[in-house]
Amino acid sequence: ISGGALDMDxxxxxxxxxxxxxxxxxxxxxxxxxxxxRNGCIAVAQRKDGKAFFGITSPGLAETEALRKCQASGRFQCIITTPEGCSMPKF
Structure with missing residues (x-):
């Protein structure tokens, strides 16, 4: 279970x-x-056992980073459970 909020004040x-x-x-x-x-993007990958890994980086890279961290934790099946969302500066 997760929740999120983007572009808040x-x-x-x-x-x-x-x-x-x-x-x-x-x-x-x-x-x-x-x-x-803040001023970046985030995505979440999760192992089959429920452990979550966060990818926090530049636009277009957060899902890859989350999966990389998840897979580096061992031989686990990892999936993206929260797709990339970005909170960038407002001009």
Whole structure:
């Protein structure tokens, strides 16, 4: 179970919305923030046993980075569970 928030005005607001999204009205409680990104992109890969790996990098590279970290942890089947999302500066 996961949740996220992009392009928020503050880290506190982003964390609050991500937790709210994850908890879906209480059925997934308690959720907590495990990673965040500012001026970059993030994706999550997960092993078959449930362990998650975060790719936090430049646009277009986060999924590759998450999979690389997951696969480097051993001979595990890894999949992207949260596709790349970016939170870039607003001009």
């Amino acid at each position: 503050s880290l506190a607001a982003a964390k609050e919305l991500a937790i709210k999204t994850c908890e879906e009205g209480g059925k997934n409680k308690p959720c907590k923030v495990k990673a965040w990104v």
